[in-house]
Amino acid sequence: MSTQPETPGSPATTRDTLRAELATLSTEQVGERVPDLDALSTRDLVAAMNDDNRSVPDAVAAVEPRIAEAIDAIVERLRRGGRLIYLGAGTAGRMGILDASEAPPTFGTDPGLIVGLIAGGPGAIQQAVEDAEDHDHAGRADLASLAITADDAIVGVSASGRTPYVLGALDYARSIGAVTIGLSCNAGSPLGRDADIGIETVVGPELLTGSTRLKAGTAQKLVLNMLSTISMVRLGKTYRNLMVDLRATNEKLRARSERTVMLATDVDAATAARTLEATDGWVKAAILVLMTGIDAGEAVARLRGGDGSLSAAIAAYGSTGAAPDGD
Numbered sequence: 001m002s003t004q005p006e007t008p009g010s011p012a013t014t015r016d017t018l019r020a021e022l023a024t025l026s027t028e029q030v031g032e033r034v035p036d037l038d039a040l041s042t043r044d045l046v047a048a049m050n051d052d053n054r055s056v057p058d059a060v061a062a063v064e065p066r067i068a069e070a071i072d073a074i075v076e077r078l079r080r081g082g083r084l085i086y087l088g089a090g091t092a093g094r095m096g097i098l099d100a101s102e103a104p105p106t107f108g109t110d111p112g113l114i115v116g117l118i119a120g121g122p123g124a125i126q127q128a129v130e131d132a133e134d135h136d137h138a139g140r141a142d143l144a145s146l147a148i149t150a151d152d153a154i155v156g157v158s159a160s161g162r163t164p165y166v167l168g169a170l171d172y173a174r175s176i177g178a179v180t181i182g183l184s185c186n187a188g189s190p191l192g193r194d195a196d197i198g199i200e201t202v203v204g205p206e207l208l209t210g211s212t213r214l215k216a217g218t219a220q221k222l223v224l225n226m227l228s229t230i231s232m233v234r235l236g237k238t239y240r241n242l243m244v245d246l247r248a249t250n251e252k253l254r255a256r257s258e259r260t261v262m263l264a265t266d267v268d269a270a271t272a273a274r275t276l277e278a279t280d281g282w283v284k285a286a287i288l289v290l291m292t293g294i295d296a297g298e299a300v301a302r303l304r305g306g307d308g309s310l311s312a313a314i315a316a317y318g319s320t321g322a323a324p325d326g327d
Contacts, residue, residue, distance in 0.1 A: 025186045027159055027212050029205040037208065049214075052207045056218045059185075059201040066199045067226055070181045073197060074153040074227060075234045077179060082151030084114045084231065087142065089133030089165050091213040092157035092183075092220060093118030094125060099224040105253065107237040108245035114228060117142045119165040136168025143169045150177030155227065157220055158182075159212035161189020161200070170195055183223055185216040199223060236309035239264060244284040244310055257283050265290040284310050292317040 034040070034048045060067075074084055086096025097116030103109045119138060120129030132138065148154065154173040156166040161184030170180045170191070182195030185203050192198030201219040206212060232238065237245045242264055248254040261272035264287045272286070278296035279285035288299040291314050302313050 021162065025160055026202060026204050027185050027206060027210070027216050030209050032205075034207060049207055053215060053218060056201075056203055056215050056222065059203045059219055060222050063199050063201055066197060067223060070155075070197045070199060071227060071230050071234065073179045073181070074231045077151050077153045078113070078231065078235060080151050082149065082153060082178075083112065083146075084153050084155065084228070085117065085143070085146065085148065086115070086155045086157060086224070087117035087119075087139065087166060087169050088157035089119035089163050090124075090128065090130070091217045092159060092163075092166075095217065095220045095224055096155070096157055097125060099221075099228050103228055103232070105247050105249060106243060107232045108247050109232075109237075115146065117146075117169075119163075133163050133165045136164040136171070139165040139167070139169030140172040143172050148173060148176055148178055152176075152178045153181065154178050155181045155183060155224075156191055156195065157184075157224070158189075158191050159185045159216035159220070161186045161191040163191075166191060167194065181227075183220060185212065185219055236307055236312070239284065239287060239310040244287060245308075246283060248281050248283075254281075257281060261286050261290065284308075288313050288317075 034052070037045060037048075040048065078084065086100060087093065088096050093116070097118055100114040100116035103114040104111050118124045120132030123129065124132060143154065152173075154170060156170045158166045161182070167190060170182065171194070173180050174196075179197070180195045181197045181199065182189070182191035183199045183201070184191045185201050187200050187202050189198075189200060192200045201216075201223060203215040203219050206214045206216065208214060242260050243256075244260060244264070246253060246257065246260070248257045257276055258269055258272040260283050261267065261276060262269060265272075267275075267290055271290070275286040275289055275296070276283065279289065279300060282300065282303075285296065285299040285303055287310060288294065288303065289296055292299075294302075294317060303310070306313060
C-alpha cells in the first residue's frame with residue numbers, strides 16, 4: 001500500500017513543523033539532572049522538584065530592567081485612563097485571570113481596570129480547551145471585543161513565546177497603538193521579539209519534560225505579581241507597605257482593615273473601627289482622619305479629588321489638620 005506525500009498545510013506537515021519548533025525551545029528540552037522520575041521515592045521527588053525551582057528567581061532577576069520598563073509603561077497608561085489587559089492560553093491565561101481578579105479586593109480597583117482573557121473563553125479557566133490557542137484570529141477577536149485603545153497596556157503571556165492566540169492578539173493591539181508587553185520563558189521568542197517590551201524569563205527544562213505549568217508557570221506568576229502590585233504602588237494604592245485601598249468584603253478583611261489603621265496610626269481597635277465606620281470602611285481615608293485631625297467627609301473628598309496618594313495628602317495637611325494652601 002503506497003503512502004501519499006503530505007501536502008503543505010496538511011495536519012501532518014503542520015505537526016512536523018511544530019515538532020521542529022518545539023525541539024528548539026529550552027522549556028521543551030529533556031532535563032539531565034533528574035532523568036528517571038518514576039524510579040525515585042516520594043521524598044526524593046519532593047526534594048528534586050524543590051531544588052529545580054530554585055533557578056526561577058534567578059531567571060526573573062536577569063530581566064528586572066525589562067520588568068521595570070513594563071511597569072512604567074503600564075502606569076503611564078493607567079494614569080491616562082487606560083486598562084491593563086492580560087491574555088494567554090492554558091496555564092498562562094489562568095495566571096493572568098488570577099492576577100486580575102485579585103486586584104479589586106486588594107487595591108480597591110474597578111473590576112474593569114485589570115482584565116484577564118484566556119483562549120477558549122471562561123470555560124477554559126476550569127477545564128482545558130487545548131486547541132483554542134492555535135487560532136490567532138481568536139486572540140484578535142477577544143481583544144476587539146474589549147474595544148481597546150492606545151491608552152491600554154496589553155500583556156501577552158506564553159511560556160513558549162509562540163502561541164498563535166497570543167501573537168495574533170498582540171499584533172492587533174499594536175495596530176491600535178496600545179503598548180504591548182510579551183512575557184515568555186524562551187530566549188529570542190516571537191513574542192519577545194514582536195512586543196514593544198519583551199520579558200523572557202529563561203527557566204530552562206522542566207522537571208517533567210514540557211510541563212510548563214511548573215517552573216515556567218512559577219516565573220510567570222512572579223512577574224505578574226510585580227506588574228500589578230508595583231503598578232498599584234506607583235499609583236498611590238498603598239501607604240508605606242500597607243494595603244490602604246483594600247475592600248473589606250468579609251470578616252477577615254474587615255479585621256485586616258482595622259488592623260491596618262491601627263498599624264498606621266497607633267490607635268486602639270475601637271478607635272480604628274469607629275473611624276472606619278465614619279469613612280464607609282475606606283482605610284485610606286480613616287488613616288488620613290487620624291493622622292491629620294480633619295473630618296471624615298473632608299478626608300474622603302481630598303483623596304477622591306487628588307491623585308489618591310495618602311502620603312501626599314498627609315504631607316499637605318501636616319499633623320494639625322490645617323487645610324493646605326489654596327484649599
